[in-house]
Amino acid sequence: MIHLILHVLVPAGAAYLFYRDNWLKAWAMLATGIILDVDHLFAVPLYDPDRCSIGFHFLHTYPAIAVYVILLSIPKVRTFAWGFLIHMVLDYIACL
Ligand SMILES: [Zn+2]
Numbered sequence: 466m467i468h469l470i471l472h473v474l475v476p477a478g479a480a481y482l483f484y485r486d487n488w489l490k491a492w493a494m495l496a497t498g499i500i501l502d503v504d505h506l507f508a509v510p511l512y513d514p515d516r517c518s519i520g521f522h523f524l525h526t527y528p529a530i531a532v533y534v535i536l537l538s539i540p541k542v543r544t545f546a547w548g549f550l551i552h553m554v555l556d557y558i559a560c561l
Contacts, residue, residue: 476551501524501552502522504524518556519553
């Protein structure tokens with residue numbers, strides 16, 4: 466539950482810090498990182514609090530993360546890519 470709240474609040478904080486002129490729009494774009502959790506729907510069981518998402522779900526693997534980093538170089542999708550990377554960092558912290 467706290468984890469889900471972080472997935473909404475951390476993008477809000479990042480949007481406010483880095484996109485202050487347009488933070489509401491930036492927040493919406495960064496928060497779309499949450500959709501990466503659709504890959505959990507393919508996992509059995511759907512949710513396991515003791516399981517680390519990173520490296521398990523296919524949108525949370527290192528090759529997927531490499532793609533998000535590459536997306537940072539494309540201006541049109543850069544904000545979304547940051548949202549995806551924020552998501553990975555939050556999930557990674559949750560694993561510790
Ligand atoms: Zn996740």
